[in-house]
Amino acid sequence: MKNLKESVLEKSMKVVGKLSLGLAEIVITPASSGCAYQPKCPDELLK
16 A cells, blocks of 8 residues: 555656646746847837
């Protein structure tokens, strides 16, 4: 029983790690691209 619990814990931790990494990428990518686009917006508005 103990080995089964440990293996389940390891698998669930790996899944949680992958999910958190995926979520971080989804959150960070739009934020960084948004920051990259922000300086260009005022220039377009001024024209």
